[in-house]
Amino acid sequence: MMGYEQLWLDYTRKASCGEAEGIEYICVRISDTEQDALIQNSVKELQDAFEGLVGSRPTLRRDNGAGTGAALSGSTGRHGICLALREGMGAESYHLFSEKGDIVIEASDSRGILYGTFDLIRQMKMEEPLFTLDRTKAPLMPMRMLNHWDNMDGSIERGYSGESFFFADHQILVNDRTRDYARLAASVGINAVVINNVNVKDAATWLITDRYLDKVKELSEVFAGYGIRLYMSLNYAAPVELGELDSADPLSDQVGAWWNQKMKTVFGRVPNLGGFLIKADSEGRPGPFTYGRTHADGANMLARAVAPYGGIIIWRCFVYNCMQDWRDYKTDRARSGYDNFMGLDGSFLDNVILQIKNGPMDFQVREPVHPLFGGLTKTNQMLEVQIAQEYTGQQRHLCYLLPMFQEILQFRTYVKEGDDTVRDIVSGRTFGQHNCGMAAVVNTGNDENWTGHDMAAANWYGFGRLCFEPELSAEEIAREWIRVTYGNDDQVEEILMFLLMSSWPAYESYTSPLGIGWMVTPNNHYGPSVDGYEYSRWGTYHRADHEGIGVDRSHEGTGYALLYREPNASVYDNKDKCPDELLLFFHHIPYTWKLRSGKTVIQHIYDSHFEGVEIVDEMAEQFMKLQGKLPDRAYERMAARFREQKEHAREWRDQINAYFYRKSGILDERERKIY
């Protein structure tokens, strides 16, 4: 196994946090019987953090919960950290405050203690005052999940940061890195992890068999020690794949009985298991359609089987016709998720969650929010985003995605008066739901830095923080990540902030314009190929001709715009009201059309592509100033990525501009070089 870094939990760099130096002990005011692995892990984490950051390891004092509730320390003149359980706070919540010279972390459950612990460590790393802290934090989203697309041979689908650390050679790995992964995830509030790929049937079939259950259990226990429930992707056709049944018909009694028995075995062996993620009837995967049944039939059958054990079934809504004819202008992939699932609203059991991608296509740099958000009113919903930068530079380009995630969460669906944003829906506030939240597809791998691009770690960090405290802005999260990762140097913070906050707009500028998306090399999805998917079966077209570009999804076209509630539908349906950044997603527009920005479409394409490259050049130049200020190895890795990004952004610019110049024949007003 390769060596690896500790990222934002690196305790080797001393923090200047004078107050922390006075902390001498950790007092655990929790009875022995109440103490579990989470409490023990919290104590160890605090000790390790103090030892590394401050230089002295606090001693452990046990109070066994027999104390009066008054701090033990006040009278001694010494300082410590007290961990205490207290009734009446919400699940996973904590209160971090100072009392009589001690810092106190109070919570109703040990997960709250753990989260408070990591918050305190974060404050230390950021060199914030500790003894004036008084904050109560409750995670907004019940489910804060990572979806890994790891395969059992050790490869990772859309992996750009090494091989899997969950699997190698068809075995499950449980080792130091597993634990450190759990620490990193838990430290930002992640409480659920799917360990295997939704797309490949091997793991999704075999992980529920005797061959793997002991090791799944071992892994689930490491996770549980950090408040994380282990989930697995499941092959819907497992009873058939395993050769035990001829059918996977969800309405067959025999199939139901098979699953009931299977889940009894699996949860019996792996009591910490959270449940399953299923991609069914999508891109060639099996599902209930094979038997003429609905997604609800399929999901509910599984939900019934896992219900006795508190299990959850997460059902992906990424269902569309991937054998479309490009000549067909009526079929619209964007509609498919809505069309497939809206009619089933209300027919799913309560332990089923529909997992809905942020947009109707597939993790493009810009998409409208998925219309199922605001459509569904009687179904548990989870928002799926992609940290794995499949379409946003594959961790070779910098693309800090939190601003995008924030925009999505803040989108008003108008599903009711007030509490109608996507954030409201997936936090459960809109419909009073509990099984909901947010999931991110992630591709952390066994690279030394976990994420390929060192700064891509900000997306992992930020996703967790966002799910926990969605009121944080993307800027605040970025600033936090910089300080906990690279320390508190002002110049480092200023430059890295500039890089992070410039990166998504820059990437959008030099890639596909105005919300149309795609234009990437087929299959690997890296780099430009304007027509790469234009004549394909994937339903991802731009319909550019010599006069204009864009897909007519208005009422005159595919009608997709009308799937939204008012006033969104009218805004999107109308060329004049539709936001520029989504214009080509909703409308076929002449190159000479004046955008709301005042530019023509074609001039916008040219300008944004030249500007995007200029921003990247500025980013790279700014980054170079950090030589000597960042750890050398990290600096060198990042410098190499910025060099590639500079060159590759030019390739995007020149191909896109050449394509549209050649097609439209319209010159750049500013007479810049177009090939």
Place this chain on the structure above:
Amino acid sequence: MMGYEQLWLDYTRKASCGEAEGIEYICVRISDTEQDALIQNSVKELQDAFEGLVGSRPTLRRDNGAGTGAALSGSTGRHGICLALREGMGAESYHLFSEKGDIVIEASDSRGILYGTFDLIRQMKMEEPLFTLDRTKAPLMPMRMLNHWDNMDGSIERGYSGESFFFADHQILVNDRTRDYARLAASVGINAVVINNVNVKDAATWLITDRYLDKVKELSEVFAGYGIRLYMSLNYAAPVELGELDSADPLSDQVGAWWNQKMKTVFGRVPNLGGFLIKADSEGRPGPFTYGRTHADGANMLARAVAPYGGIIIWRCFVYNCMQDWRDYKTDRARSGYDNFMGLDGSFLDNVILQIKNGPMDFQVREPVHPLFGGLTKTNQMLEVQIAQEYTGQQRHLCYLLPMFQEILQFRTYVKEGDDTVRDIVSGRTFGQHNCGMAAVVNTGNDENWTGHDMAAANWYGFGRLCFEPELSAEEIAREWIRVTYGNDDQVEEILMFLLMSSWPAYESYTSPLGIGWMVTPNNHYGPSVDGYEYSRWGTYHRADHEGIGVDRSHEGTGYALLYREPNASVYDNKDKCPDELLLFFHHIPYTWKLRSGKTVIQHIYDSHFEGVEIVDEMAEQFMKLQGKLPDRAYERMAARFREQKEHAREWRDQINAYFYRKSGILDERERKIY
């Protein structure tokens, strides 16, 4: 191993050849000491053919060459076939005639006897009169070679007809199929075979090591029994790859000595070896450029090492910059072969042959003839064509290539007065050379029918026949192949002739227009992708914009047209004189330009694409009439291919037409459906 068919050597179908029924014996008028495996194989082939086609196996009579030269049979009233060696005929030539009631095959060497044998069998299968035969045949081209791109793991690069039958699991296979391959190849005159891929270093490095030499020898002996010399692709950097030297510098004494010793070993162990094929300094392959040396330095070093054993070095001229910038309009891949090799003319040793692709690009459906033909005057040259249909439908579309090969061979280079065609050059006539000929890249695999598409066998058959008897027309070859393969039914012949002769023009019609080439899916090269290579590093551009399309290779552009001798240079350089079918290869032309055909470029594109599909529809319809007339399995296989071709030709038509309509905005005059 899979079962497989015998193709044109199938003797299971009775022939109606009354004369052959009278043949009772084979008389071998050759002394025991002169008899070799070829004579024995000839006798066996005749016996097997008669047994299968006529129903009785001729007995073998030995004459031991002691006869007076008078036929033995005349007096007996019985008929036989006599094989006899006679001084004074050219190498590999034969005289097939009738004398005193016997059919006589006379030749100066046993290869001539073998070729005469196969000719006689061909006549029997075609039900031609035998006793009036009187023909002397001498192969025009000294080297008639197949290049296989087989890898040692059993895969075939650009293989569309199964796995390798030369290699599996990194072992060399020698079995019945090997012998039948040699029979099939020899029966059409092939006398040299490269068994391994030029592109993959494993085989090209390791076949010359002790690990494989015994098996190479065994294979070479099977080949030798059919007059075929075995060649191997060689890794130029083998001494380095094998870990024996640090350098492969051709001017290093140490490197030269290494090769001398290596070749002594290799030819000592494999005395039948013909020599080596080398792809050097091309598409990432190592070569003398690494050491600042020329191709002549590299080729001559190897040539010196193999010369003592009569070995030949074949050096590919497919050298170009495969890291081109699409933004660069000056660099022209088409020039690269000429620019790299012209300056070396006369500097290669006599046992070096330059192998030159038919066109300057890479086996497109239409290219001008490579300007090295007619350029080089002091260098041995071999013409390389591709039977493996990499760019011509991959044996899923029917594309009979002999008409193209004939056009190439008939191309006048004007290198001197008379005898100036490509055929003259590669037959050695132009410059009195002996080391020259023609090679075809082929991908026969372990499919039941050897070639994927049953009718693709016509290209294999035809290539051999063309090299042997270049005066045969493509039609004559097609007719021969049909009759020896499927018998002498008039309707079968008529329909298959129509299919074969329509196929290349049809494929050209519905794929890339007017000589521009490419427009294929990157990497796999199957199916349309108009811009697939347009913004790539491969130097294969069409430069289409809203006004026109084509690459300016005239004197105002890259100057490529001027690499030809006059009057070719002036013809190609001039838009008004350039043949329509190559216009876009040589010039950037407005869509509204009137072709010599009277149509505009854009209307030609539309018309040819609609017409191409109509031809394919007609082909498929005609083919269906053969149900019951062809063997059932063959019919079903072909029917499936024609169904795919029909659908896929539409895909080509619609993508190309849509691309140009969208780009030009010019309507089809005939208002057909364009998407």
